[in-house]
Amino acid sequence: MKHLPKHIRPRWRYLAVEIEAAPDADIDRGAFQRALWYAAGNLLGDAGSADADLTVFGFEYADGIGEAIVRARREETAAARAALACIDSVDGDSIGLVVRGISGTVRACEESYLRDRSPDLTEESVAFADDQRPAIRRDDVAELSLPEGFVAATELDFH
Amino acid sequence: MYEAVAAYPAGDSTVSRQARTAADYGYDGLVVRTREADFDAEAISDRYGIEVVRGIEVDAADPQSAAGAVGNYRPECSVLLVRGGTDVLNRYAVETDRIDVLTRPMVGDGDFNHVLARAAKTHRVHVEFDFGPVLRASGGPRVQALQELRKLRELVEQYDVPFVVSVTADSHRQLRAPRELRAVGEQIGFSPDQLTAGLDAWGEIVARNRERADERFIEPGVRRGPYEQ
Numbered sequence: 001m002k003h004l005p006k007h008i009r010p011r012w013r014y015l016a017v018e019i020e021a022a023p024d025a026d027i028d029r030g031a032f033q034r035a036l037w038y039a040a041g042n043l044l045g046d047a048g049s050a051d052a053d054l055t056v057f058g059f060e061y062a063d064g065i066g067e068a069i070v071r072a073r074r075e076e077t078a079a080a081r082a083a084l085a086c087i088d089s090v091d092g093d094s095i096g097l098v099v100r101g102i103s104g105t106v107r108a109c110e111e112s113y114l115r116d117r118s119p120d121l122t123e124e125s126v127a128f129a130d131d132q133r134p135a136i137r138r139d140d141v142a143e144l145s146l147p148e149g150f151v152a153a154t155e156l157d158f159h
Numbered sequence: 160m161y162e163a164v165a166a167y168p169a170g171d172s173t174v175s176r177q178a179r180t181a182a183d184y185g186y187d188g189l190v191v192r193t194r195e196a197d198f199d200a201e202a203i204s205d206r207y208g209i210e211v212v213r214g215i216e217v218d219a220a221d222p223q224s225a226a227g228a229v230g231n232y233r234p235e236c237s238v239l240l241v242r243g244g245t246d247v248l249n250r251y252a253v254e255t256d257r258i259d260v261l262t263r264p265m266v267g268d269g270d271f272n273h274v275l276a277r278a279a280k281t282h283r284v285h286v287e288f289d290f291g292p293v294l295r296a297s298g299g300p301r302v303q304a305l306q307e308l309r310k311l312r313e314l315v316e317q318y319d320v321p322f323v324v325s326v327t328a329d330s331h332r333q334l335r336a337p338r339e340l341r342a343v344g345e346q347i348g349f350s351p352d353q354l355t356a357g358l359d360a361w362g363e364i365v366a367r368n369r370e371r372a373d374e375r376f377i378e379p380g381v382r383r384g385p386y387e388q
Contacts, residue, residue, distance in 0.1 A: 018334060043343075082345065088333075098339070143343035153176050
């Protein structure tokens with residue numbers, strides 16, 4: 001179909017979202033989009049969810065950190081932010097996320113708010129709570145493998 | 160703006176990991192609810208630029224045991240929280256001046272009413288709005304949590320009860336930035352100012368208790384002067 005004249009096209013805003021999950025969590029664009037729709041549907045209802053029209057545009061994720069660009073209607077950025085905040089887990093992996101900023105174009109969004117990827121993960125053994133524990137480490141943070149499960153820590157805890 | 164979190168061993172992240180994320184999200188301070196948590200507040204604040212405050216959340220079955228814990232832990236911490244959840248515990252908490260915050264008053268069998276609201280105001284006990292279920296539950300439990308938040312909000316507004324807001328995060332991944340919380344709050348009927356006030360209130364409690372712990376402090380408005388007896 002012929003595209004709309006410029007003055008009646010919808011106005012969009014692009015939200016730069018930073019994602020953080022466990023290093024072994026496997027998240028892809030489709031799963032994140034599903035979680036987003038689910039969160040929006042539950043919080044805003046069908047009508048609000050349709051108004052916000054949330055779409056995951058860019059998505060990059062590897063080894064526990066990722067970035068996404070989420071498109072929303074210009075008037076609905078507050079609703080979009082709220083729906084994003086309600087995404088608790090993707091495919092059963094709990095995730096943390098934060099909106100770094102909002103732009104009018106995808107390119108401005110990437111350039112202004114999304115950082116380069118952090119250094120790669122290293123696996124090493126660290127001293128935690130009087131014992132040596134295997135850990136997956138990036139920068140100053142690490143996921144320690146303890147008998148009761150993974151614990152997230154920073155290097156201030158290693159001693 | 161402050162947030163109050165549970166940390167390892169009660170949660171999945173250590174205090175420093177929670178603090179790192181909270182600082183990144185724009186919080187000025189962090190209240191740790193877990194008594195057993197082991198941390199060095201100064202090292203964390205030097206490293207990540209966020210104030211970390213020791214709090215203790217008392218989780219007791221009845222007012223008698225809560226009273227014992229309150230007496231024991233009050234000198235140890237800057238913020239003393241008591242977990243509500245039954246009518247008698249809620250009543251005990253809002254009528255005790257030594258308690259700073261009544262957490263999760265509506266969970267389980269707990270309920271809140273105008274009598275408790277008035278008492279909370281008189282004794283300056285803050286009531287917690289728990290945003291955890293709003294962010295992490297779904298379906299029926301979430302609807303109930305929203306209903307309870309609304310009831311509590313109406314009482315708090317009517318009787319001008321002091322309140323705090325928290326997402327009761329067990330792990331740094333459950334934390335959300337203040338701006339996101341304001342957006343969620345707006346969707347469920349809170350004003351953005353209320354959310355900000357609720358997050359700031361943690362800081363006010365910390366400041367108030369610091370002042371009280373000061374050796375020059377005698378009672379509100381009265382301080383020891385610079386004179387030798």
